Amino acid sequence: MWICNRCQTANKEGYTQCVECSAPRNARRFGAGRPVVAPSVQAASPERRMQQPEQAPQDAPPPPVSRRVVEPPVLPPRKPVGGFIRLVGILLAALLPIITILVAVLRYDVISPVIISLFFKPPAPEVLGYVAYGVMTFAAALLVMAPGLALVALSRLMGLARRR
Numbered sequence: 119m120w121i122c123n124r125c126q127t128a129n130k131e132g133y134t135q136c137v138e139c140s141a142p143r144n145a146r147r148f149g150a151g152r153p154v155v156a157p158s159v160q161a162a163s164p165e166r167r168m169q170q171p172e173q174a175p176q177d178a179p180p181p182p183v184s185r186r187v188v189e190p191p192v193l194p195p196r197k198p199v200g201g202f203i204r205l206v207g208i209l210l211a212a213l214l215p216i217i218t219i220l221v222a223v224l225r226y227d228v229i230s231p232v233i234i235s236l237f238f239k240p241p242a243p244e245v246l247g248y249v250a251y252g253v254m255t256f257a258a259a260l261l262v263m264a265p266g267l268a269l270v271a272l273s274r275l276m277g278l279a280r281r282r
C-alpha cells in the first residue's frame with residue numbers, strides 16, 4: 119500500500135498508478151506524471167550570462183609618448199660644432215673690418231698717397247683724395263668681412279644638412 123504524492127490517496131500495492139489522479143507511483147508532488155525532467159533550456163542560460171561581461175575592450179593610447187622621448191638626446195651634440203663655427207664667423211666678420219678701418223685711419227699718412235695715386239695724378243685735389251680713400255676703405259672692410267660671413271653661411275648649411 120502506498121500514498122500518492124500528488125493527491126495523498128491511498129493506493130493498493132498492485133497498482134502502478136494512482137487510482138484517483140492516475141499519477142505514477144514514483145511521481146513527485148509537483149510536476150507529477152513527467153518523471154523525466156531534463157530542462158535543457160536552463161543549461162544554456164548560464165553560459166550566455168558568462169559571455170556578456172567580456173564585451174567593451176578598452177584600448178589606451180600610450181605609444182605616441184614613447185616615440186618623442188627618443189629624439190631629444192640626438193640634438194645636443196650637433197649644436198656645439200655649428201655654433202662654434204658660427205661664432206668664429208661672426209667674430210671674424212666684425213673684427214676684421216674694424217681692424218682694417220683702424221689701420222686705414224691710423225696709417226692714413228702712409229697708405230693714402232698709394233690709394234690716391236691709383237686714381238689721380240700727384241697734384242690731386244684733397245677732397246677727391248679723401249673721397250677715394252673713404253670709398254677704398256669701405257670696400258676693403260666689406261672684402262675683409264667675406265671669410266667671416268662664409269663661416270656663418272657654412273654653419274647654417276651644416277645645420278640644414280643635419281636636420282634632414
Ligand SMILES: [Zn+2]
Pocket residue numbers: 122123124125126127136137138139140141
Ligand atoms: Zn493520486
